[in-house]
Amino acid sequence: MTAVSIRGVSKQFRAGITALTGIDLDVEPGEFVSLIGPSGCGKSTLLRIIGDLVQPTAGTVEVNGKPANRARRDHDYGIVFQDAVLYDWRTVAKNISLPLELLRWSRGRRDARVDEMLELVELSAFAKHHPWQLSGGMQQRVAIARALSFSPSLLLMDEPFGALDEMTRERLNAELLRIWQDTRSTVVFVTHSIPEAVFLSTRVVVMSARPGRIANVVDVGLPQPRTNATREEPRFFELVTQVREHLIASGAPLGDTSTPTLVEEPA
Amino acid sequence: MSAIVQPVPVGIGRRVGRHALDWIPAVIIFALGIAAWQGLVVVFHVQDFLLPKPTSIATAFWHDKHVLWSEGVYTFKEALGGFALGSGLGIAVALVFAAWRPLGGVFMPYAVAANAIPIIAFAPIMNDWFGLLNPFSKMAIAALLCFFPVMINTLRGLTSVHPSSVELMRSYAAGRARLFRHVRIPNALPHLFTGLKVATVLSMIGAIVGEYFGGPTSALGVSILNASSYGRFTDAWAGIVMASAFGILFYALVAMAERLTTSWHPSARAFRSE
Numbered sequence: 001m002t003a004v005s006i007r008g009v010s011k012q013f014r015a016g017i018t019a020l021t022g023i024d025l026d027v028e029p030g031e032f033v034s035l036i037g038p039s040g041c042g043k044s045t046l047l048r049i050i051g052d053l054v055q056p057t058a059g060t061v062e063v064n065g066k067p068a069n070r071a072r073r074d075h076d077y078g079i080v081f082q083d084a085v086l087y088d089w090r091t092v093a094k095n096i097s098l099p100l101e102l103l104r105w106s107r108g109r110r111d112a113r114v115d116e117m118l119e120l121v122e123l124s125a126f127a128k129h130h131p132w133q134l135s136g137g138m139q140q141r142v143a144i145a146r147a148l149s150f151s152p153s154l155l156l157m158d159e160p161f162g163a164l165d166e167m168t169r170e171r172l173n174a175e176l177l178r179i180w181q182d183t184r185s186t187v188v189f190v191t192h193s194i195p196e197a198v199f200l201s202t203r204v205v206v207m208s209a210r211p212g213r214i215a216n217v218v219d220v221g222l223p224q225p226r227t228n229a230t231r232e233e234p235r236f237f238e239l240v241t242q243v244r245e246h247l248i249a250s251g252a253p254l255g256d257t258s259t260p261t262l263v264e265e266p267a
Numbered sequence: 268m269s270a271i272v273q274p275v276p277v278g279i280g281r282r283v284g285r286h287a288l289d290w291i292p293a294v295i296i297f298a299l300g301i302a303a304w305q306g307l308v309v310v311f312h313v314q315d316f317l318l319p320k321p322t323s324i325a326t327a328f329w330h331d332k333h334v335l336w337s338e339g340v341y342t343f344k345e346a347l348g349g350f351a352l353g354s355g356l357g358i359a360v361a362l363v364f365a366a367w368r369p370l371g372g373v374f375m376p377y378a379v380a381a382n383a384i385p386i387i388a389f390a391p392i393m394n395d396w397f398g399l400l401n402p403f404s405k406m407a408i409a410a411l412l413c414f415f416p417v418m419i420n421t422l423r424g425l426t427s428v429h430p431s432s433v434e435l436m437r438s439y440a441a442g443r444a445r446l447f448r449h450v451r452i453p454n455a456l457p458h459l460f461t462g463l464k465v466a467t468v469l470s471m472i473g474a475i476v477g478e479y480f481g482g483p484t485s486a487l488g489v490s491i492l493n494a495s496s497y498g499r500f501t502d503a504w505a506g507i508v509m510a511s512a513f514g515i516l517f518y519a520l521v522a523m524a525e526r527l528t529t530s531w532h533p534s535a536r537a538f539r540s541e
Contacts, residue, residue, distance in 0.1 A: 073440045089453040089531040
């Protein structure tokens with residue numbers, strides 16, 4: 001059973017803007033798929049359509065073989081936004097347990113799971129802190145722990161590290177890969193960083209702007225587990241170049257600072 | 268932490284100690300102000316009916332303390348009743364407007380227009396409607412004054428929620444009731460308290476001004492009015508001191524409740540992190 005199945009999805013906003021057109025995409029269980037494209041290519045909208053937070057104008061979306069609406073109501077996915085969206089009135093531990101409370105888990109079961117999640121994102125020492133006492137990277141780790149707390153099979157991530165500095169981003173990339181392998185979940189990840197997409201994904205979906213459509217799909221065959229050494233492999237650079245060329249071919253204006261300078265490119 | 272405060276036992280004692288230190292400048296300014304007042308009145312031979320000496324006011328206050336206290340309690344009860352009524356209604360209306368936005372859109376212009384009315388002008392009407400001696404006539408004025416600031420602040424708190432917050436709750440398949448309970452209402456608390464603090468002051472104003480237009484002699488406003496009518500200005504000032512004391516106490520109580528319920532708020536971090 002496919003984790004996500006998108007058939008002929010289009011989205012037109014009321015102002016007459018076509019955000020997406022003719023999207024077909026299948027994501028298999030256990031895959032890590034990145035959606036990459038220029039601003040306004042509708043990648044965040046597509047993610048929200050998968051999550052049944054936005055309704056498509058045409059086409060169908062199935063998650064775990066169910067209509068997206070059913071999947072949302074069954075808590076089949078967890079979502080992480082660019083902002084951590086943590087609640088200031090809740091401690092870190094309480095933020096993580098929010099979905100469990102909504103699912104009416106018992107107190108004991110909740111506490112045990114929260115401890116487990118805190119360990120997973122290495123924030124056990126901060127359980128009783130309030131979100132505003134944490135750095136941006138730590139807040140985003142709490143958001144990831146919250147999204148995974150009820151063990152959804154699918155994780156939707158909308159530029160979760162977009163607001164973080166490069167160092168933090170790379171560290172969280174590695175951490176996310178570890179979590180992905182530990183939890184054996186499926187991830188759909190929206191980003192505008194080419195190296196991030198290549199480093200994380202099993203497949204990179206390159207989208208073009210206005211109207212947003214899938215321009216190309218790049219299979220990333222880099223071996224797992226990936227480490228910082230992966231970022232220095234020739235194959236990594238080749239894939240980055242490949243994705244960038246697809247982006248250019250699809251009409252994306254480049255000059256993107258997130259593209260690494262290939263000073264040390266091997267001959 | 269500096270070495271100076273270290274001998275004080277850790278925990279609450281240390282925090283109170285720090286707070287006491289924080290208050291010292293304010294206390295000094297207060298003392299200086301009173302001293303300057305006293306000095307100026309004595310040096311320039313200001314007549315009592317213009318501005319009595321603080322010492323005369325203190326003497327009058329001490330002399331009448333039992334009467335002033337019972338009058339203050341009477342008026343404070345009116346203010347409290349009006350505060351509860353007006354704030355309760357304000358919170359309820361804000362919840363309704365936040366839950367059904369179109370309704371808010373229809374009624375908000377009227378609410379804003381109504382707020383521009385000098386509500387205190389209705390005091391004689393309220394006395395007429397509910398009876399001069401009925402405390403409810405003063406509560407009604409106080410309630411009218413409290414309603415708007417509480418309503419508008421609460422509404423802002425309920426609606427100023429990050430769109431992603433709403434999406435997050437939707438992703439959990441949480442309905443409107445849970446969105447209110449877990450997101451909108453906690454988010455509104457700091458705003459609500461801003462409104463409530465304004466309302467404490469307004470409710471005292473409402474009750475006392477209402478009494479100026481007539482009320483039982485057991486009320487502080489009536490007592491202040493009578494004292495000044497008969498030229499007993501020092502007594503009038505003593506009444507004003509009592510009214511201020513109740514006003515400040517009321518404000519402080521609400522501020523304390525705020526501190527207790529919204530200690531999580533980033534604006535409270537100055538009080539908890541060192």
